[in-house]
Amino acid sequence: MLYKSGNPRNVREIAQQLGVAHLLQGSVQRDANRxxxxxxxxxxxxxxHLWAERYDRPLDDVFAIQSEIAKAxxxxxxxxxxxxxxTAIDQAATSDLAAFDLYMRAKALLFPFDRDRALQAIELLDQAVTxxxxxxxxxCKLAGAHDLLYLHGQDHTPxxxxxxxxxxxxxxRLRPDSGEAHLALAMHLYSKLEYDGALAELAIARRTLPKRRLKL
Incomplete structure:
Protein backbone atom coordinates (compact mmCIF):
# COMPACT_ATOMS: atom_id res chain seq x y z
CA MET A 1 0.00 0.00 0.00
CA LEU A 2 1.22 3.52 -0.76
CA TYR A 3 0.37 6.41 1.53
CA LYS A 4 1.21 10.06 0.90
CA SER A 5 4.97 9.86 0.65
CA GLY A 6 4.92 6.89 -1.72
CA ASN A 7 6.80 4.64 0.70
CA PRO A 8 5.25 1.22 1.37
CA ARG A 9 3.59 1.10 4.80
CA ASN A 10 1.36 -1.42 6.49
CA VAL A 11 -2.28 -0.83 7.30
CA ARG A 12 -1.77 -0.74 11.07
CA GLU A 13 0.97 1.88 10.79
CA ILE A 14 -1.16 4.14 8.60
CA ALA A 15 -4.18 3.78 10.89
CA GLN A 16 -2.06 4.60 13.93
CA GLN A 17 -0.75 7.76 12.29
CA LEU A 18 -4.25 8.84 11.32
CA GLY A 19 -5.78 7.84 14.64
CA VAL A 20 -8.45 5.61 13.09
CA ALA A 21 -9.64 2.02 13.48
CA HIS A 22 -10.63 1.50 9.84
CA LEU A 23 -9.22 2.51 6.48
CA LEU A 24 -10.92 2.98 3.12
CA GLN A 25 -8.75 1.85 0.24
CA GLY A 26 -9.67 2.40 -3.36
CA SER A 27 -8.91 3.40 -6.90
CA VAL A 28 -10.60 5.55 -9.52
CA GLN A 29 -10.29 5.15 -13.27
CA ARG A 30 -11.80 7.46 -15.85
CA ASP A 31 -12.54 6.25 -19.35
CA ALA A 32 -14.07 8.91 -21.59
CA ASN A 33 -17.46 9.68 -20.04
CA ARG A 34 -17.43 6.78 -17.56
CA HIS A 49 -11.74 -6.61 4.49
CA LEU A 50 -15.13 -5.70 5.93
CA TRP A 51 -16.77 -4.50 2.75
CA ALA A 52 -15.91 -4.01 -0.91
CA GLU A 53 -17.74 -2.68 -3.93
CA ARG A 54 -17.10 -1.79 -7.56
CA TYR A 55 -18.92 1.03 -9.33
CA ASP A 56 -19.00 1.49 -13.10
CA ARG A 57 -21.12 4.52 -13.90
CA PRO A 58 -21.44 7.52 -16.20
CA LEU A 59 -19.06 10.28 -15.14
CA ASP A 60 -21.86 12.57 -14.04
CA ASP A 61 -22.84 9.98 -11.40
CA VAL A 62 -19.58 10.50 -9.49
CA PHE A 63 -21.25 12.53 -6.73
CA ALA A 64 -23.94 9.89 -6.26
CA ILE A 65 -21.18 7.28 -5.95
CA GLN A 66 -19.54 9.32 -3.17
CA SER A 67 -22.81 9.45 -1.27
CA GLU A 68 -23.44 5.72 -1.73
CA ILE A 69 -19.96 4.84 -0.47
CA ALA A 70 -20.38 7.05 2.60
CA LYS A 71 -23.76 5.49 3.42
CA ALA A 72 -22.38 1.97 2.96
CA THR A 87 -27.51 15.91 5.29
CA ALA A 88 -23.81 16.42 4.56
CA ILE A 89 -23.60 12.93 3.06
CA ASP A 90 -26.50 13.65 0.72
CA GLN A 91 -25.24 17.06 -0.40
CA ALA A 92 -22.31 17.18 -2.80
CA ALA A 93 -19.78 19.95 -2.24
CA THR A 94 -20.12 20.92 -5.90
CA SER A 95 -22.20 19.86 -8.86
CA ASP A 96 -19.56 21.05 -11.33
CA LEU A 97 -17.58 18.05 -12.55
CA ALA A 98 -14.79 20.19 -13.98
CA ALA A 99 -14.39 22.05 -10.68
CA PHE A 100 -14.34 18.75 -8.81
CA ASP A 101 -11.67 17.38 -11.16
CA LEU A 102 -9.53 20.49 -10.60
CA TYR A 103 -9.93 20.07 -6.85
CA MET A 104 -8.92 16.41 -6.87
CA ARG A 105 -5.88 17.12 -9.03
CA ALA A 106 -4.84 19.88 -6.63
CA LYS A 107 -5.19 17.61 -3.59
CA ALA A 108 -2.86 15.08 -5.19
CA LEU A 109 -0.23 17.77 -5.68
CA LEU A 110 -0.11 19.03 -2.11
CA PHE A 111 1.42 16.00 -0.38
CA PRO A 112 4.27 15.54 0.02
CA PHE A 113 5.00 19.26 0.06
CA ASP A 114 6.94 20.74 -2.82
CA ARG A 115 6.97 24.43 -3.74
CA ASP A 116 6.33 24.01 -7.45
CA ARG A 117 3.62 21.41 -6.88
CA ALA A 118 1.95 23.67 -4.30
CA LEU A 119 1.92 26.56 -6.77
CA GLN A 120 0.38 24.28 -9.39
CA ALA A 121 -2.25 23.20 -6.86
CA ILE A 122 -3.09 26.83 -6.12
CA GLU A 123 -3.63 27.50 -9.82
CA LEU A 124 -5.99 24.54 -10.06
CA LEU A 125 -7.90 25.53 -6.93
CA ASP A 126 -8.25 29.11 -8.15
CA GLN A 127 -9.81 27.70 -11.31
CA ALA A 128 -12.10 25.45 -9.25
CA VAL A 129 -13.54 28.27 -7.14
CA THR A 130 -13.87 30.46 -10.23
CA CYS A 140 -10.33 25.42 2.48
CA LYS A 141 -7.74 23.54 0.46
CA LEU A 142 -6.69 26.78 -1.24
CA ALA A 143 -6.16 28.47 2.12
CA GLY A 144 -4.13 25.49 3.28
CA ALA A 145 -1.93 25.58 0.17
CA HIS A 146 -1.11 29.25 0.71
CA ASP A 147 -0.39 28.60 4.39
CA LEU A 148 1.93 25.70 3.51
CA LEU A 149 3.99 27.96 1.25
CA TYR A 150 4.24 30.46 4.10
CA LEU A 151 5.04 27.89 6.80
CA HIS A 152 7.71 26.16 4.74
CA GLY A 153 9.42 29.49 4.10
CA GLN A 154 8.85 29.36 0.35
CA ASP A 155 6.91 32.64 0.39
CA HIS A 156 7.07 34.05 3.91
CA THR A 157 5.33 37.30 3.01
CA PRO A 158 2.25 39.23 4.18
CA ARG A 173 -18.98 33.18 4.57
CA LEU A 174 -20.46 30.23 2.69
CA ARG A 175 -21.02 28.19 5.86
CA PRO A 176 -20.16 29.82 9.18
CA ASP A 177 -20.83 26.53 11.00
CA SER A 178 -18.55 24.43 8.79
CA GLY A 179 -16.05 22.40 10.77
CA GLU A 180 -13.84 22.14 7.71
CA ALA A 181 -13.74 25.93 7.40
CA HIS A 182 -12.92 26.37 11.10
CA LEU A 183 -10.15 23.80 10.76
CA ALA A 184 -8.73 25.79 7.83
CA LEU A 185 -8.91 28.95 9.95
CA ALA A 186 -7.12 27.17 12.80
CA MET A 187 -4.30 26.27 10.43
CA HIS A 188 -4.16 29.82 9.13
CA LEU A 189 -3.96 31.34 12.62
CA TYR A 190 -1.26 28.82 13.50
CA SER A 191 0.69 30.02 10.46
CA LYS A 192 0.46 33.56 11.86
CA LEU A 193 1.68 32.33 15.29
CA GLU A 194 -1.70 33.23 16.81
CA TYR A 195 -1.80 30.07 18.88
CA ASP A 196 -4.68 30.95 21.22
CA GLY A 197 -6.93 31.75 18.29
CA ALA A 198 -5.80 28.62 16.49
CA LEU A 199 -6.65 26.43 19.48
CA ALA A 200 -10.07 28.08 19.81
CA GLU A 201 -10.85 27.38 16.16
CA LEU A 202 -9.55 23.84 16.52
CA ALA A 203 -11.97 23.30 19.41
CA ILE A 204 -14.86 24.43 17.19
CA ALA A 205 -13.70 22.08 14.43
CA ARG A 206 -13.53 19.19 16.91
CA ARG A 207 -17.14 19.75 17.93
CA THR A 208 -18.28 19.83 14.34
CA LEU A 209 -16.03 17.01 13.10
CA PRO A 210 -16.15 14.70 16.14
CA LYS A 211 -14.91 11.58 14.38
CA ARG A 212 -11.62 13.03 13.20
CA ARG A 213 -8.39 13.31 15.17
CA LEU A 214 -7.56 16.98 14.78
CA LYS A 215 -4.28 18.57 15.72
CA LEU A 216 -1.99 21.37 14.58
Missing part, protein backbone atom coordinates in the same frame (compact mmCIF):
# COMPACT_ATOMS: atom_id res chain seq x y z
CA UNK A 35 -15.81 6.33 -14.17
CA UNK A 36 -14.84 3.10 -12.42
CA UNK A 37 -14.41 3.13 -8.66
CA UNK A 38 -13.16 0.21 -6.57
CA UNK A 39 -13.32 0.58 -2.79
CA UNK A 40 -12.79 -1.64 0.22
CA UNK A 41 -13.19 -1.02 3.92
CA UNK A 42 -10.41 -2.52 6.04
CA UNK A 43 -10.16 -3.26 9.76
CA UNK A 44 -6.77 -1.77 10.60
CA UNK A 45 -6.08 -4.12 13.50
CA UNK A 46 -6.78 -7.39 11.70
CA UNK A 47 -6.29 -6.31 8.07
CA UNK A 48 -9.67 -7.95 7.39
CA UNK A 73 -19.51 2.69 5.36
CA UNK A 74 -21.91 4.11 7.95
CA UNK A 75 -24.00 0.95 7.67
CA UNK A 76 -21.00 -1.38 7.92
CA UNK A 77 -19.63 0.39 10.98
CA UNK A 78 -23.11 0.80 12.50
CA UNK A 79 -22.27 4.44 13.11
CA UNK A 80 -24.81 6.87 14.52
CA UNK A 81 -24.98 10.13 12.61
CA UNK A 82 -26.58 13.41 13.52
CA UNK A 83 -29.15 14.96 11.20
CA UNK A 84 -26.51 17.45 10.05
CA UNK A 85 -24.06 14.65 9.23
CA UNK A 86 -26.71 12.77 7.24
CA UNK A 131 -16.02 27.77 -11.82
CA UNK A 132 -17.99 27.19 -8.61
CA UNK A 133 -17.81 30.10 -6.13
CA UNK A 134 -19.73 27.99 -3.58
CA UNK A 135 -17.21 25.13 -3.53
CA UNK A 136 -16.32 25.28 0.17
CA UNK A 137 -13.73 22.44 0.37
CA UNK A 138 -11.82 24.03 -2.52
CA UNK A 139 -11.56 27.32 -0.60
CA UNK A 159 0.86 38.85 0.67
CA UNK A 160 0.84 35.06 0.93
CA UNK A 161 -0.94 35.24 4.29
CA UNK A 162 -3.49 37.62 2.80
CA UNK A 163 -4.28 35.13 0.03
CA UNK A 164 -4.77 32.37 2.60
CA UNK A 165 -6.99 34.61 4.71
CA UNK A 166 -9.12 35.56 1.72
CA UNK A 167 -9.72 31.90 0.89
CA UNK A 168 -10.55 30.80 4.43
CA UNK A 169 -13.00 33.64 5.02
CA UNK A 170 -14.65 32.89 1.69
CA UNK A 171 -15.31 29.41 3.08
CA UNK A 172 -16.65 30.78 6.36
Missing amino acids: VRVNVQLIDAQTDA IVEQLQAKLSAKER RDPKFLPAY GRLALAESAVYSAL
Whole structure:
Protein backbone atom coordinates (compact mmCIF):
# COMPACT_ATOMS: atom_id res chain seq x y z
CA MET A 1 0.00 0.00 0.00
CA LEU A 2 1.22 3.52 -0.76
CA TYR A 3 0.37 6.41 1.53
CA LYS A 4 1.21 10.06 0.90
CA SER A 5 4.97 9.86 0.65
CA GLY A 6 4.92 6.89 -1.72
CA ASN A 7 6.80 4.64 0.70
CA PRO A 8 5.25 1.22 1.37
CA ARG A 9 3.59 1.10 4.80
CA ASN A 10 1.36 -1.42 6.49
CA VAL A 11 -2.28 -0.83 7.30
CA ARG A 12 -1.77 -0.74 11.07
CA GLU A 13 0.97 1.88 10.79
CA ILE A 14 -1.16 4.14 8.60
CA ALA A 15 -4.18 3.78 10.89
CA GLN A 16 -2.06 4.60 13.93
CA GLN A 17 -0.75 7.76 12.29
CA LEU A 18 -4.25 8.84 11.32
CA GLY A 19 -5.78 7.84 14.64
CA VAL A 20 -8.45 5.61 13.09
CA ALA A 21 -9.64 2.02 13.48
CA HIS A 22 -10.63 1.50 9.84
CA LEU A 23 -9.22 2.51 6.48
CA LEU A 24 -10.92 2.98 3.12
CA GLN A 25 -8.75 1.85 0.24
CA GLY A 26 -9.67 2.40 -3.36
CA SER A 27 -8.91 3.40 -6.90
CA VAL A 28 -10.60 5.55 -9.52
CA GLN A 29 -10.29 5.15 -13.27
CA ARG A 30 -11.80 7.46 -15.85
CA ASP A 31 -12.54 6.25 -19.35
CA ALA A 32 -14.07 8.91 -21.59
CA ASN A 33 -17.46 9.68 -20.04
CA ARG A 34 -17.43 6.78 -17.56
CA VAL A 35 -15.81 6.33 -14.17
CA ARG A 36 -14.84 3.10 -12.42
CA VAL A 37 -14.41 3.13 -8.66
CA ASN A 38 -13.16 0.21 -6.57
CA VAL A 39 -13.32 0.58 -2.79
CA GLN A 40 -12.79 -1.64 0.22
CA LEU A 41 -13.19 -1.02 3.92
CA ILE A 42 -10.41 -2.52 6.04
CA ASP A 43 -10.16 -3.26 9.76
CA ALA A 44 -6.77 -1.77 10.60
CA GLN A 45 -6.08 -4.12 13.50
CA THR A 46 -6.78 -7.39 11.70
CA ASP A 47 -6.29 -6.31 8.07
CA ALA A 48 -9.67 -7.95 7.39
CA HIS A 49 -11.74 -6.61 4.49
CA LEU A 50 -15.13 -5.70 5.93
CA TRP A 51 -16.77 -4.50 2.75
CA ALA A 52 -15.91 -4.01 -0.91
CA GLU A 53 -17.74 -2.68 -3.93
CA ARG A 54 -17.10 -1.79 -7.56
CA TYR A 55 -18.92 1.03 -9.33
CA ASP A 56 -19.00 1.49 -13.10
CA ARG A 57 -21.12 4.52 -13.90
CA PRO A 58 -21.44 7.52 -16.20
CA LEU A 59 -19.06 10.28 -15.14
CA ASP A 60 -21.86 12.57 -14.04
CA ASP A 61 -22.84 9.98 -11.40
CA VAL A 62 -19.58 10.50 -9.49
CA PHE A 63 -21.25 12.53 -6.73
CA ALA A 64 -23.94 9.89 -6.26
CA ILE A 65 -21.18 7.28 -5.95
CA GLN A 66 -19.54 9.32 -3.17
CA SER A 67 -22.81 9.45 -1.27
CA GLU A 68 -23.44 5.72 -1.73
CA ILE A 69 -19.96 4.84 -0.47
CA ALA A 70 -20.38 7.05 2.60
CA LYS A 71 -23.76 5.49 3.42
CA ALA A 72 -22.38 1.97 2.96
CA ILE A 73 -19.51 2.69 5.36
CA VAL A 74 -21.91 4.11 7.95
CA GLU A 75 -24.00 0.95 7.67
CA GLN A 76 -21.00 -1.38 7.92
CA LEU A 77 -19.63 0.39 10.98
CA GLN A 78 -23.11 0.80 12.50
CA ALA A 79 -22.27 4.44 13.11
CA LYS A 80 -24.81 6.87 14.52
CA LEU A 81 -24.98 10.13 12.61
CA SER A 82 -26.58 13.41 13.52
CA ALA A 83 -29.15 14.96 11.20
CA LYS A 84 -26.51 17.45 10.05
CA GLU A 85 -24.06 14.65 9.23
CA ARG A 86 -26.71 12.77 7.24
CA THR A 87 -27.51 15.91 5.29
CA ALA A 88 -23.81 16.42 4.56
CA ILE A 89 -23.60 12.93 3.06
CA ASP A 90 -26.50 13.65 0.72
CA GLN A 91 -25.24 17.06 -0.40
CA ALA A 92 -22.31 17.18 -2.80
CA ALA A 93 -19.78 19.95 -2.24
CA THR A 94 -20.12 20.92 -5.90
CA SER A 95 -22.20 19.86 -8.86
CA ASP A 96 -19.56 21.05 -11.33
CA LEU A 97 -17.58 18.05 -12.55
CA ALA A 98 -14.79 20.19 -13.98
CA ALA A 99 -14.39 22.05 -10.68
CA PHE A 100 -14.34 18.75 -8.81
CA ASP A 101 -11.67 17.38 -11.16
CA LEU A 102 -9.53 20.49 -10.60
CA TYR A 103 -9.93 20.07 -6.85
CA MET A 104 -8.92 16.41 -6.87
CA ARG A 105 -5.88 17.12 -9.03
CA ALA A 106 -4.84 19.88 -6.63
CA LYS A 107 -5.19 17.61 -3.59
CA ALA A 108 -2.86 15.08 -5.19
CA LEU A 109 -0.23 17.77 -5.68
CA LEU A 110 -0.11 19.03 -2.11
CA PHE A 111 1.42 16.00 -0.38
CA PRO A 112 4.27 15.54 0.02
CA PHE A 113 5.00 19.26 0.06
CA ASP A 114 6.94 20.74 -2.82
CA ARG A 115 6.97 24.43 -3.74
CA ASP A 116 6.33 24.01 -7.45
CA ARG A 117 3.62 21.41 -6.88
CA ALA A 118 1.95 23.67 -4.30
CA LEU A 119 1.92 26.56 -6.77
CA GLN A 120 0.38 24.28 -9.39
CA ALA A 121 -2.25 23.20 -6.86
CA ILE A 122 -3.09 26.83 -6.12
CA GLU A 123 -3.63 27.50 -9.82
CA LEU A 124 -5.99 24.54 -10.06
CA LEU A 125 -7.90 25.53 -6.93
CA ASP A 126 -8.25 29.11 -8.15
CA GLN A 127 -9.81 27.70 -11.31
CA ALA A 128 -12.10 25.45 -9.25
CA VAL A 129 -13.54 28.27 -7.14
CA THR A 130 -13.87 30.46 -10.23
CA ARG A 131 -16.02 27.77 -11.82
CA ASP A 132 -17.99 27.19 -8.61
CA PRO A 133 -17.81 30.10 -6.13
CA LYS A 134 -19.73 27.99 -3.58
CA PHE A 135 -17.21 25.13 -3.53
CA LEU A 136 -16.32 25.28 0.17
CA PRO A 137 -13.73 22.44 0.37
CA ALA A 138 -11.82 24.03 -2.52
CA TYR A 139 -11.56 27.32 -0.60
CA CYS A 140 -10.33 25.42 2.48
CA LYS A 141 -7.74 23.54 0.46
CA LEU A 142 -6.69 26.78 -1.24
CA ALA A 143 -6.16 28.47 2.12
CA GLY A 144 -4.13 25.49 3.28
CA ALA A 145 -1.93 25.58 0.17
CA HIS A 146 -1.11 29.25 0.71
CA ASP A 147 -0.39 28.60 4.39
CA LEU A 148 1.93 25.70 3.51
CA LEU A 149 3.99 27.96 1.25
CA TYR A 150 4.24 30.46 4.10
CA LEU A 151 5.04 27.89 6.80
CA HIS A 152 7.71 26.16 4.74
CA GLY A 153 9.42 29.49 4.10
CA GLN A 154 8.85 29.36 0.35
CA ASP A 155 6.91 32.64 0.39
CA HIS A 156 7.07 34.05 3.91
CA THR A 157 5.33 37.30 3.01
CA PRO A 158 2.25 39.23 4.18
CA GLY A 159 0.86 38.85 0.67
CA ARG A 160 0.84 35.06 0.93
CA LEU A 161 -0.94 35.24 4.29
CA ALA A 162 -3.49 37.62 2.80
CA LEU A 163 -4.28 35.13 0.03
CA ALA A 164 -4.77 32.37 2.60
CA GLU A 165 -6.99 34.61 4.71
CA SER A 166 -9.12 35.56 1.72
CA ALA A 167 -9.72 31.90 0.89
CA VAL A 168 -10.55 30.80 4.43
CA TYR A 169 -13.00 33.64 5.02
CA SER A 170 -14.65 32.89 1.69
CA ALA A 171 -15.31 29.41 3.08
CA LEU A 172 -16.65 30.78 6.36
CA ARG A 173 -18.98 33.18 4.57
CA LEU A 174 -20.46 30.23 2.69
CA ARG A 175 -21.02 28.19 5.86
CA PRO A 176 -20.16 29.82 9.18
CA ASP A 177 -20.83 26.53 11.00
CA SER A 178 -18.55 24.43 8.79
CA GLY A 179 -16.05 22.40 10.77
CA GLU A 180 -13.84 22.14 7.71
CA ALA A 181 -13.74 25.93 7.40
CA HIS A 182 -12.92 26.37 11.10
CA LEU A 183 -10.15 23.80 10.76
CA ALA A 184 -8.73 25.79 7.83
CA LEU A 185 -8.91 28.95 9.95
CA ALA A 186 -7.12 27.17 12.80
CA MET A 187 -4.30 26.27 10.43
CA HIS A 188 -4.16 29.82 9.13
CA LEU A 189 -3.96 31.34 12.62
CA TYR A 190 -1.26 28.82 13.50
CA SER A 191 0.69 30.02 10.46
CA LYS A 192 0.46 33.56 11.86
CA LEU A 193 1.68 32.33 15.29
CA GLU A 194 -1.70 33.23 16.81
CA TYR A 195 -1.80 30.07 18.88
CA ASP A 196 -4.68 30.95 21.22
CA GLY A 197 -6.93 31.75 18.29
CA ALA A 198 -5.80 28.62 16.49
CA LEU A 199 -6.65 26.43 19.48
CA ALA A 200 -10.07 28.08 19.81
CA GLU A 201 -10.85 27.38 16.16
CA LEU A 202 -9.55 23.84 16.52
CA ALA A 203 -11.97 23.30 19.41
CA ILE A 204 -14.86 24.43 17.19
CA ALA A 205 -13.70 22.08 14.43
CA ARG A 206 -13.53 19.19 16.91
CA ARG A 207 -17.14 19.75 17.93
CA THR A 208 -18.28 19.83 14.34
CA LEU A 209 -16.03 17.01 13.10
CA PRO A 210 -16.15 14.70 16.14
CA LYS A 211 -14.91 11.58 14.38
CA ARG A 212 -11.62 13.03 13.20
CA ARG A 213 -8.39 13.31 15.17
CA LEU A 214 -7.56 16.98 14.78
CA LYS A 215 -4.28 18.57 15.72
CA LEU A 216 -1.99 21.37 14.58
